[in-house]
Structures are given as C-alpha cells and as structure tokens.
Amino acid sequence: MDTQVSPDLDINHLRAIKVLGKGATGTVFLVHHRISDPSAASPFALKVVEKSPLLDAKVDTDRRARWELSLLRRLNNSPATTSHPFLPTLLGSFETNDLIGWAIPFCPGGDLNVLRYNQSDHIFSPAVIRFYVAEIICALEKLHALGIVYRDLKPENILIQQSGHLTLTDFDLSRTLVKPTRHHDVVYEPEPLKQKTSKKTKNARVAPDSRRKSSVTSNGERANSFVGTEEYISPEVVRGEGHEFAVDWWALGILAFEMLHGTTPFRGKNKKDTFRRIVMMPPEFIGRPSTLTDLIGKLLEKDPTRRLGYRRGACEIKEHPFFHGLRWDLLTELSRPPFLPSRELHEMKQSKSVDIREYFEKLRMPPLSLDSPAREECLYNVSLTEF
Numbered sequence: 001m002d003t004q005v006s007p008d009l010d011i012n013h014l015r016a017i018k019v020l021g022k023g024a025t026g027t028v029f030l031v032h033h034r035i036s037d038p039s040a041a042s043p044f045a046l047k048v049v050e051k052s053p054l055l056d057a058k059v060d061t062d063r064r065a066r067w068e069l070s071l072l073r074r075l076n077n078s079p080a081t082t083s084h085p086f087l088p089t090l091l092g093s094f095e096t097n098d099l100i101g102w103a104i105p106f107c108p109g110g111d112l113n114v115l116r117y118n119q120s121d122h123i124f125s126p127a128v129i130r131f132y133v134a135e136i137i138c139a140l141e142k143l144h145a146l147g148i149v150y151r152d153l154k155p156e157n158i159l160i161q162q163s164g165h166l167t168l169t170d171f172d173l174s175r176t177l178v179k180p181t182r183h184h185d186v187v188y189e190p191e192p193l194k195q196k197t198s199k200k201t202k203n204a205r206v207a208p209d210s211r212r213k214s215s216v217t218s219n220g221e222r223a224n225s226f227v228g229t230e231e232y233i234s235p236e237v238v239r240g241e242g243h244e245f246a247v248d249w250w251a252l253g254i255l256a257f258e259m260l261h262g263t264t265p266f267r268g269k270n271k272k273d274t275f276r277r278i279v280m281m282p283p284e285f286i287g288r289p290s291t292l293t294d295l296i297g298k299l300l301e302k303d304p305t306r307r308l309g310y311r312r313g314a315c316e317i318k319e320h321p322f323f324h325g326l327r328w329d330l331l332t333e334l335s336r337p338p339f340l341p342s343r344e345l346h347e348m349k350q351s352k353s354v355d356i357r358e359y360f361e362k363l364r365m366p367p368l369s370l371d372s373p374a375r376e377e378c379l380y381n382v383s384l385t386e387f
C-alpha cells in the first residue's frame with residue numbers, strides 16, 4: 001500500500017474514514033488525503049491529540065504528544081532509520097489552535113494482543129513467537145542505537161502491518177539517553193515531560209474482550225487508555241532504581257512468556273502483589289524446558305546487569321540458540337509472516353466521514369443528562385455506526 005503524504009499536512013485536506021483506536025493521549029483515525037488520494041486507495045493512520053492549555057489535566061497530554069512527535073521526527077531524520085521495517089515512518093504532521101496530529105502508516109492487522117486472543121488457547125506456537133520476537137528485537141536494537149529506551153513494550157503497542165510484519169507504536173513513554181551507551185552511569189536527557197505513570201501503570205491489563213465491553217462501541221474501536229502495563233514493569237523500576245535499555249529486554253521476556261503461556265508470569269491479586277512477584281518470584285514455565293523457555297528465563301533475570309542484552313545489546317540476544325538458523329539480515333524478505341490482515345478497502349470508500357474537529361468539539365461538550373446515552377456513546381453513534 002503506497003502511503004505517500006506531504007510532510008506538512010493540512011487538516012482541511014484530510015478525510016477521516018473511521019476511528020481506529022483511542023488511548024490516554026489521543027485518538028487515532030483512519031484517514032485519506034482528499035486531493036492527492038480522493039479514492040482512499042492509500043489510507044493512513046492519523047493520531048490526533050487535543051491541546052487544552054487551560055485545563056491542567058490536559059497539559060501533560062499536550063506535552064506528551066509533542067514529545068512523541070519529536071521522537072518520531074528523530075527516528076525519521078536519522079538516515080539509518082529511514083523506513084526501518086519495524087518502526088513507524090512519520091508521513092506528516094499538522095498543528096492547529098486546538099489540535100496536534102501526525103500521520104503514520106495504517107496497520108490493518110490490529111495489535112498483537114487482539115491477534116493472540118484470536119488464537120485457540122490464546123497462545124502462539126514457538127515458530128510464530130520466534131518470528132515476532134525477532135522483529136521486535138530488530139526494532140529495539142534500532143531504537144537503542146539511537147539512544148532511545150522504548151519503555152512501553154507490550155502487545156497492545158505492537159501493530160500488524162498490511163504485509164504481516166510488525167511495527168512498534170506509541171512512543172510517548174520513551175526516553176532518550178544523552179549517550180547511546182550501555183554502561184552503568186547513563187545520563188537521561190532532561191526530563192521532557194512528566195512521567196506517564198498515572199493511568200498506564202496503575203491498572204491491571206485486561207483481555208481485549210472485556211476492553212470492548214467497557215468500550216463505547218461495538219464495531220472494533222477500543223478505548224484502551226485504562227489498560228495498564230504494571231505486569232511489564234521491570235524489577236529495577238519497581239525497586240525505584242535507575243533503569244535503562246535493559247528494561248526493554250525485560251519487557252521482551254514478559255511478552256514472549258505471555259505469547260507462549262497466554263498469561264504474564266508475575267500477575268498477582270493486585271498491583272502490590274504483582275510488584276512483589278516481579279521482584280521476588282522466578283517465572284514458572286508450564287511444560288518441558290526448551291530454547292524458548294531458556295531465552296525467556298535469561299531475559300527475566302532480576303538483576304539488570306546480568307540480564308541477556310545488558311552487555312552487548314541485541315547482538316547477545318540474537319545469538320541465543322532459540323534463533324539458531326535465522327537469517328536476521330533477510331527477515332523481511334525471506335520470512336513469511338504467520339498472519340496476513342485482510343484488505344477491506346471497499347468498505348473504506350463507501351463509509352461516511354468522521355469530522356475530526358467535530359469529534360473533538362463533541363468530546364468537549366458538557367455531559368448529557370442521566371437519562372441520555374453517555375456523551376461518547378452518542379458521539380460514536382453519530383459518527384461511526386452509519387457505515
């Protein structure tokens with residue numbers, strides 16, 4: 001799918017086809033360019049964040065959006081990362097008095113969490129895990145080489161491209177280090193924003209099904225801002241110690257465990273119990289040991305300095321026997337993705353528009369009376385159920 005968009009977008013030239021997702025920071029729309037692509041042959045994803053400088057609660061959102069956009073620019077300005085196969089390409093951006101938005105390629109396959117839930121027993125085979133984990137390692141390797149710690153690796157932030165390959169999304173928790181180094185005394189760049197701890201780390205993760213139940217629509221849009229990441233937090237972060245690239249390798253271990261067993265390894269009765277388990281308990285594997293369980297065990301080493309990936313980064317992980325025989329240099333060419341999303345472009349062409357400005361205006365409206373349907377439900381009914 002060709003997704004050429006001019007670097008500076010004009011919101012008036014964009015037509016939103018539907019809402020793809022809604023998070024703590026913004027709303028992501030499926031969009032096409034009215035002039036250069038009137039038939040919506042090459043739609044793309046547009047993340048839009050509302051600027052509300054008068055409301056304290058939103059200022060952080062505002063800053064997080066600017067930070068995420070600056071990181072995407074950084075990814076795309078670096079010659080080495082132009083069109084990295086597993087990282088998003090920044091297609092363009094805009095800013096109005098009220099909104100900040102940026103475009104990245106549309107990933108029609110949804111996220112890895114939903115894909116896993118669609119499998120029988122909610123797990124992937126080791127071959128599928130190998131494919132996905134290998135691509136994530138490549139993406140993290142590139143980020144780390146640029147001095148960026150991702151810090152929010154979880155299945156909900158891993159999207160499936162049209163090609164079936166993965167892409168990481170949602171960089172607002174990422175931070176950069178002054179020096180891209182793996183040595184002990186790393187220095188973070190001045191804190192660009194208040195750390196996003198409130199919504200994302202306080203709540204337990206839930207299955208896509210239950211997310212949908214508590215979401216406002218029935219046709220696939222999800223309000224997942226309440227999805228927390230506490231089960232993915234590393235022991236050094238729980239202990240309040242300094243943390244750096246090794247937190248991403250820890251999260252990779254949790255992710256691989258969840259793909260293998262259908263549940264994360266340290267999930268407790270509540271947040272406190274989960275944190276206790278993260279710091280104290282070893283992961284418990286079901287079934288026979290394998291190269292995959294060995295890899296996961298080495299990624300889930302509590303001491304970050306002993307964790308696989310700490311000393312030599314991604315190279316160390318790529319050398320693990322689980323990946324024996326994998327042609328890392330030909331990952332995109334030779335490996336056939338396990339799942340390919342279906343193309344539903346005809347639906348996009350027929351569907352009615354979502355007016356982006358109107359969408360946010362309606363969100364700003366005061367709540368309706370108790371007798372009326374919820375404000376957001378109302379909004380979705382108007383904008384989305386027509387197609």
Ligand SMILES: Nc1ncnc2c1ncn2[C@@H]1O[C@H](COP(=O)(O)OP(=O)(O)OP(=O)(O)O)[C@@H](O)[C@H]1O
Nearest residue numbers: 020021022023024025026028045105106107170225
């Ligand atoms: N490129 C894309 N293609 C398809 N869907 C996307 C794309 N980018 C984002 N989405 C959808 O929109 C949702 C919200 O996006 P994103 O995670 O970037 O927003 P956020 O406000 O930062 O969320 P969070 O609460 O995780 O911080 C994603 O979970 C996903 O379902």
